[in-house]
Amino acid sequence: MEIKLDTLVKRFKDYVSFDTRSSEENDQSCPSTPGQMVMAGHLAEELRALGLADVTLDKHGYIMATLPANGCEHAPVVGFISHMDTSPDAPGAGIGPQIVENYDGGDIILNEAQGIVLSPREFPSLLKYKGQPLMTTDGTTLLGADDKAGVTAIVSAAEYLLQHPEVKHGRIRLGFTPDEETGRSADRFDVQAFGADFAYTVDGDELGGLEYENFNAANATITFKGRGVHPGEAKGKMVNANTLAMEWQQLLPAGERPEYTEGYEGFYHVHKVSGDVEQVTMMMLIRDHDKERFARRKAYLGEMAELLNRKYGAGAVTVDCKDMYFNMREKMTEAMYVVELAQKAMENAGVKPVVKPIRGGTDGARLSFMGLPCPNLFTGGANFHGRYEYLPLLSLQKAAETVLGIMVLAGNLRKI
Numbered sequence: 496m497e498i499k500l501d502t503l504v505k506r507f508k509d510y511v512s513f514d515t516r517s518s519e520e521n522d523q524s525c526p527s528t529p530g531q532m533v534m535a536g537h538l539a540e541e542l543r544a545l546g547l548a549d550v551t552l553d554k555h556g557y558i559m560a561t562l563p564a565n566g567c568e569h570a571p572v573v574g575f576i577s578h579m580d581t582s583p584d585a586p587g588a589g590i591g592p593q594i595v596e597n598y599d600g601g602d603i604i605l606n607e608a609q610g611i612v613l614s615p616r617e618f619p620s621l622l623k624y625k626g627q628p629l630m631t632t633d634g635t636t637l638l639g640a641d642d643k644a645g646v647t648a649i650v651s652a653a654e655y656l657l658q659h660p661e662v663k664h665g666r667i668r669l670g671f672t673p674d675e676e677t678g679r680s681a682d683r684f685d686v687q688a689f690g691a692d693f694a695y696t697v698d699g700d701e702l703g704g705l706e707y708e709n710f711n712a713a714n715a716t717i718t719f720k721g722r723g724v725h726p727g728e729a730k731g732k733m734v735n736a737n738t739l740a741m742e743w744q745q746l747l748p749a750g751e752r753p754e755y756t757e758g759y760e761g762f763y764h765v766h767k768v769s770g771d772v773e774q775v776t777m778m779m780l781i782r783d784h785d786k787e788r789f790a791r792r793k794a795y796l797g798e799m800a801e802l803l804n805r806k807y808g809a810g811a812v813t814v815d816c817k818d819m820y821f822n823m824r825e826k827m828t829e830a831m832y833v834v835e836l837a838q839k840a841m842e843n844a845g846v847k848p849v850v851k852p853i854r855g856g857t858d859g860a861r862l863s864f865m866g867l868p869c870p871n872l873f874t875g876g877a878n879f880h881g882r883y884e885y886l887p888l889l890s891l892q893k894a895a896e897t898v899l900g901i902m903v904l905a906g907n908l909r910k911i
Contacts, residue, residue: 498652504594507630527673536552538646539551556673559671560669562667565660567665573666574694575902577698584881597626645894649671680858686865702849702894705838709860715779720774765779797814873890875887
């Protein structure tokens with residue numbers, strides 16, 4: 496079963512024409528930006544025009560649709576989910592996709608006027624795609640493969656089955672969400688209404704990626720209280736909140752920062768600091784795949800605060816630490832057939848599965864804890880969230896064919 500590359504490219508270009516950057520600052524409305532709802536309306540109409548059933552678009556920008564069973568009514572319901580928003584980390588309006596028809600392994604000039612070059616010297620993974628067609632940015636925006644490549648793969652796989660009624664399958668549910676890049680897309684996802692027995696987020700990166708482990712995650716806000724006094728008369732009186740914040744940073748284990756870790760290694764990450772002498776606010780990420788180490792990391796923040804409060808006085812440091820999501824492996828071990836099904840579909844599509852832990856989060860983690868087993872599949876893209884993002888087009892094709900393969904293989908299962 497082959498999905499035509501031209502179809503995928505045309506659909507992807509259509510989707511990236513919409514500016515759907517989400518906003519971390521706007522947590523009062525969903526979706527967080529109006530462009531997401533514009534694309535959602537367009538996508539819902541496309542799904543109806545293709546012939547999908549039960550297409551719904553709610554006021555928050557969540558789309559659900561059904562591909563009815565075709566000869567495999569006994570099978571469990573399988574779902575596929577991707578997000579429509581793109582990262583707020585880079586411009587997402589006026590995207591100008593460029594196609595390199597046959598990548599020669601050298602530098603790719605993204606924007607000659609601005610001197611922006613995509614080079615294998617900085618991004619060695621490019622060399623894996625020598626001789627293949629690549630899609631890149633024009634150097635001024637991100638590309639949007641995260642996750643419009645996922646949307647493209649899902650819709651194109653469903654379209655194939657609608658056009659080939661001779662291929663039998665069970666009931667299939669599609670879901671498209673807003674605000675994934677802000678970490679809020681699972682907040683309003685109605686698992687019961689979705690009605691799938693298991694599902695896949697199609698939101699990974701390079702070819703073959705299959706992920707069912709992710710970080711346990713907590714976000715911490717650390718507040719440092721100082722005492723402002725005129726610096727000319729500050730001796731013995733001033734308590735500089737900036738000094739407290741710097742001392743806090745030095746207490747964190749030096750080798751346990753993102754820039755020094757990989758694989759299953761967890762980290763502490765200070766990603767935002769603001770304030771003055773009287774008060775400083777620090778934003779931190781705490782991440783670890785192991786549940787016990789994750790708990791110890793959070794406890795260590797409390798110990799640090801206790802130490803500084805003894806030194807500078809009660810209330811000098813306060814920690815507000817909130818759990819964000821947990822490692823889906825805890826839930827996936829009870830449903831490994833979902834992972835095995837994806838591995839089989841990849842192998843059938845000529846793709847070698849690359850099973851690895853996610854060094855981040857995924858909607859699939861939260862959905863798994865909401866009762867919907869949901870590992871994550873590759874989309875084919877690389878260098879997400881920036882102007883050096885690129886999409887090997889044959890990898891996008893394999894992503895769509897993997898989704899299609901799962902849709903068909905799931906029809907051979909019996910609902911428990």
